[in-house]
Amino acid sequence: MTPRHARPPRPTADASFRGRIAGARTVFRQVPGTLRLVWDTDRRSAIAVAALTLVSALLPAAMAWVGKLIVDGVVASARSGLAADRVRVLWLVAAEAGLMGLQLALARLLGMLRELMRAGVGNVINERILEKAVELELRHFEDAEVYDKMQNARREASARPLSLAMQAFAIGQNAVTLAALSGLLLRLSPASVLVIVAASIPAFVAEARLSAESFRVNTWRAPEGRKLNYLEWILTRDSHVKEVKLFGLGPLVLGRYRALFRKFFEEDRRIAIRRMRAGVAFGLVSLAAFYGMYALMAGRAAQGAITLGDLTLYIAVFRQGQGAVQAILSAMGGMYEDALFMSNLFAFLGIPTGGEAARVRPALSPPRGRPGALELRDVSFRYPGKQEWALRHVTLTLAPGEKLGLVGENGAGKSTLVKLLLRLYEPTEGAILYGGVDLRDMDPADLRSRIGAVFQDFVRYQFTAAENIGLGNPLHVDDRPRIEEAARRGGAEPVIDALPQRYDTVLGGWFERGHEISAGQWQKLAIARAFMREAEVLILDEPTASIDAEAEHELFHRFQALAAHRSAIVISHRFSTVRIADRIGVLHGGHLEELGTHQELIARDGRYAHLFHLQAQGYLD
């Protein structure tokens, strides 16, 4: 079950100017880390992009200057009527065409490099996220907040870092362009440089605010986004289709999907409209600034104070300058948004792990080969963030080689006990010892390598039958004789024999040529998987839920023989199964209520005896 957490308060922006500056500073602190990430991923492309960007940055000024020379040349040539002047003009036009061609080629080249980098960088980030996911512990996956962080990071991870780097390049490029243009403009009118910059600032502020809002909305939305994915999943998964059809769930789920989507869409629409309004308003401000200055310069040209070429230069430079300023400001806005998302990614990558590491160094390790005694000393456990105890004061010792049956109603705490034994969680109170060593002092990998387990919700790997078994021991995933032996021990041989390509048959319906098998057959493979390792302790959490009575009988007798030297814990709702265990524990509401042999518990005439007779009666009737 996924624990429900109280929803965090909806984040509100600190609206004060100081708060905003501080917020922006925190956000932009993500920039160096991100750039380093991109740099580390693909240095050669990064250098190439930087060099090409620099060349592109100088082109607008060069073209504006050539444009001015052309106009002045035309005027001069018209006045002089000399052929040499005409030829000079033609050369200038050819030069401008050359510059345009260069610009075009550079833009394409940059586009291609960006595409290649996008794939490379995206992949590296995704790998980091997956590596982190491998590092995370079960408690993280069962924590909705951490889960949301992961989804948030995954959603945006591949695109954002490169986007941020490209925004940084765009800022650099436009800054160089602007500097070159300003150099030209200063000659004519220093005031216009100031006008260009001043007219663009309000647009920038608006853009940054809207970016922050769009980020807040997206982050806030993560839990709902997950719900949306889940609804989509219900309607598109093969495993759900039977119930969806039978109960006619399509319209209901689709309705919920639509309602959620509409809510998202409304928020997006609101932001898009505000963006559009701000864009129009501030665009008009820039336009007014441009035409004001244009009128001024046209007047000066009309008076003959500047040449026609100067006026042309002025128009080109002013337009391009304004474009460059706006590009810088919008790149800064975009960078702000990217950096916000990167803070999400870094937050995910920064989730502290290693909580499972052994408390002592070097970690303790009981002797291998023979099972050790498994001891629960007054163990109590509460799931993180929960008030109720899932296990309370459980004390129990499992002698080496002993087989323990565990029974109890749904929610009694049986699976929780298994999670503690595997050290997927630690006891809130008390301690668990294996071979005399507290589990917290052992390396979890060492502990887990000694345990073979079949979980209630075992996995159906959409791989070959051989891999489905071999994955029980990654070191031997290709070791066919060992896999065959595990299949024999786990009673999976008949399943394999019935498959068209035996061990090489791809199982499940997800991929082409996949061969679907029954729930019981899947379960037999899962049991065989547990036999892939020389486990000291076997844990079977309801291993027989899907297999038929005859197979169950056979499994348990084989199991008794195979597990002769191993300890075992078998959880089952079938009393006919657990009765063959050496001792049986009855869990009730997290308490170990009864413990003893089948005979002892029957003689005691308590809960076990009651439930046993109830089930036996059911069979007899």
Ligand SMILES: Nc1ncnc2c1ncn2[C@@H]1O[C@H](COP(=O)(O)OP(=O)(O)OP(=O)(O)O)[C@@H](O)[C@H]1O
């Ligand atoms: N991940 C979790 N987070 C919070 N509470 C949980 C979690 N998993 C189980 N619980 C709670 O802990 C208690 C024990 O659950 P557990 O899964 O151990 O029961 P069980 O005996 O294995 O039941 P079943 O026979 O249905 O498999 C239940 O009250 C359950 O609601």
